[in-house]
Amino acid sequence: MSTSQSNNQNQPSLNTMASPRQDSLALVVVDQNEGSANANSGVLPGGVLQADMLINSSKRLQDDLQSLGRKIKKHEDNIKSLKAQKHILDDSILDKQVILGKYHSSAPITAEDRSLSNGGEEETTEQILKHDKSAAGIWCQLINSHGNEAPNLALSKDIIGIVATLGKVADENLSRLLSEYLGAETMLTIVCKTREGIKALETYNRDGSIDKCAGLHGLSSSIGRILNGRFLLICLEELRPYVGDFVADDGQRRLDLFKPRFPNGECPPGFLGFAVNMIDIDATHLVCLTPSGHGLRETLFYHLFSRVQVYSTRLDMLRALPVISGGAISLDGGIIRGPGVYSLGKREDVPVRFPVPSGASSRPANYRVVENQMRDLKGKREKLLEDLQRERQMLDHAKLAFDRKKQEFVMFLAQSSSYATQVHMGSNPMTPK
Numbered sequence: 001m002s003t004s005q006s007n008n009q010n011q012p013s014l015n016t017m018a019s020p021r022q023d024s025l026a027l028v029v030v031d032q033n034e035g036s037a038n039a040n041s042g043v044l045p046g047g048v049l050q051a052d053m054l055i056n057s058s059k060r061l062q063d064d065l066q067s068l069g070r071k072i073k074k075h076e077d078n079i080k081s082l083k084a085q086k087h088i089l090d091d092s093i094l095d096k097q098v099i100l101g102k103y104h105s106s107a108p109i110t111a112e113d114r115s116l117s118n119g120g121e122e123e124t125t126e127q128i129l130k131h132d133k134s135a136a137g138i139w140c141q142l143i144n145s146h147g148n149e150a151p152n153l154a155l156s157k158d159i160i161g162i163v164a165t166l167g168k169v170a171d172e173n174l175s176r177l178l179s180e181y182l183g184a185e186t187m188l189t190i191v192c193k194t195r196e197g198i199k200a201l202e203t204y205n206r207d208g209s210i211d212k213c214a215g216l217h218g219l220s221s222s223i224g225r226i227l228n229g230r231f232l233l234i235c236l237e238e239l240r241p242y243v244g245d246f247v248a249d250d251g252q253r254r255l256d257l258f259k260p261r262f263p264n265g266e267c268p269p270g271f272l273g274f275a276v277n278m279i280d281i282d283a284t285h286l287v288c289l290t291p292s293g294h295g296l297r298e299t300l301f302y303h304l305f306s307r308v309q310v311y312s313t314r315l316d317m318l319r320a321l322p323v324i325s326g327g328a329i330s331l332d333g334g335i336i337r338g339p340g341v342y343s344l345g346k347r348e349d350v351p352v353r354f355p356v357p358s359g360a361s362s363r364p365a366n367y368r369v370v371e372n373q374m375r376d377l378k379g380k381r382e383k384l385l386e387d388l389q390r391e392r393q394m395l396d397h398a399k400l401a402f403d404r405k406k407q408e409f410v411m412f413l414a415q416s417s418s419y420a421t422q423v424h425m426g427s428n429p430m431t432p433k
Contacts, residue, residue, distance in 0.1 A: 054416045061409045068402040075395035082388045083265060089381045090267055091259050095247050096374035098254065098273040100367065101170025101280075121355045124164055128188065128352055135201075135231035136162045136188035138220045145223075155219065158197035160288055163189045163234075163304070166296060167279035169354045174310070177329050178275055179353035181337075182304060187352045189232040191300060193290055198235060234300060236290045242298035251366070252281060253297055257307060260323035268323060270316025275308040275329065276301045279354065 129144075131137040139162065142155070160166065164187040169175040179187055192198065203214045210217060220227040245256040254277040259267050279301050289295055307326035311317040314334035317324070321336075328336045335343035 057412060058416070061405065061412055064405050065402065065409060068398055068405060071398040072395065072402060075391055075398060078391045079388065079395065082384060082391060086381065086384055086388065087265060089377055089384065093374060093377050093381065094259065094271070094273055095250070095254070096370055096377065098277050099250060099252070099370050100374065120357055121165065124352065124355045128162060128164060131188060133225055133227065134188055135190055135216055135227060138216060138223070138225055138227060139190060141223060142219060155200050155215065158192045158194055158200060160191045160193060160285070163187050163191060163300070164352050164354060166191065166285055167281055167301065167354055168357055169278060170280065170356070172356050173331060174278060175354045175356050176350070177331070177333070177335075178278070179350040180348050181275070181308070181329055181335060184350050184352055185232060186304065187350065189234055191234045191236065193288075194237045195235060198233060201233060234303070236294070236299045239299045239303045241294040242302040253286070253295060255298060255302065260309060260320060262323060268311070268316065268320035270312040271320065272310045272312060275305040275310055278310065
């Protein structure tokens with residue numbers, strides 16, 4: 001046997017025991033002769049025993065951490081699911097409140113508000129008739145003078161009515177605000193279904209001048225009125241309609257618009273709904289459809305109000321500015337007409353306003369049913385909030401336990417690393433003989 005071979009046989013070997021965290025592995029140095037002697041005597045080497053203990057302890061701590069991590073993930077998923085359910089319930093409750101017409105303002109009712117109180121359809125018509133030289137006033141005179149025969153007139157076959165007469169609002173204060181937002185000229189706008197209505201109301205001579213003997217101009221002359229200046233007309237056929245879903249189980253076919261939400265997913269405090277959904281349309285007008293099958297809400301009122309949001313107070317509205325894109329109003333008189341465009345100063349008196357039905361007539365036909373549905377939704381929401389709070393508490397408890405276990409694992413790694421260093425330094429190879 002050569003000298004080199006003899007030396008190699010006398011060299012100690014390295015037995016390495018690895019835990020799942022290799023950066024904390026203990027290098028246990030055991031001389032082969034020592035190992036052989038221990039094996040012959042039936043006693044396991046002490047280094048190997050200690051390494052086994054380190055591996056088992058490391059595995060147990062990591063298993064505990066993984067178990068706690070799974071608990072944290074489970075609670076986080078539950079909270080995410082509960083929040084999504086809460087948002088759905090919040091949206092449904094808001095929709096029910098709009099259907100019931102439950103709007104409450106923190107602003108006190110003043111004597112001026114009472115003096116400007118608007119009644120039902122008759123008072124709205126009277127206010128329109130006071131504008132006796134306007135197109136809307138002349139149209140109302142035509143309807144009043146011809147009674148039931150008015151719809152059969154060639155002039156009126158395509159005409160639906162005046163904006164102010166095509167919807168009602170459950171709340172007097174809201175009626176005043178919506179009317180002020182639109183302005184008197186828009187409230188007096190004539191609405192027709194198709195282009196035929198435009199042709200019926202106004203025709204032109206060969207030179208391009210208005211034919212004063214035809215259409216609404218001819219009618220105004222026949223009753224001793226002179227229709228001067230411009231007047232607005234909205235043709236439903238030419239409007240770009242709302243494209244989307246409608247609120248489920250709602251006879252008014254309110255638009256299922258996405259509710260404004262902050263980055264955390266919560267709806268702005270004080271948000272009451274969208275103005276376009278706060279107009280109640282009479283049954284006779286609900287069945288009024290354009291040739292393409294669209295109703296008044298998704299054409300006329302969506303064109304007028306788009307996604308104007310309604311809030312309880314100015315403060316609520318201003319806090320929600322980051323999520324307001326199409327304008328907003330508040331029940332205490334605030335108006336935002338668009339990004340950066342505010343209406344300040346004293347409220348304007350717009351005498352031509354949407355009618356406000358009184359008493360039982362102001363309630364939807366299924367008022368009790370909707371009210372019970374909203375009560376059930378609120379009960380479910382309360383129960384869900386309790387579940388959400390409980391999940392958050394369990395999540396906090398799991399995170400605390402995870403942090404403690406993590407600290408324990410870090411201390412274990414430090415201790416095992418220190419032990420590995422000591423064993424390695426005490427087991428340096430002996431000089432070859």
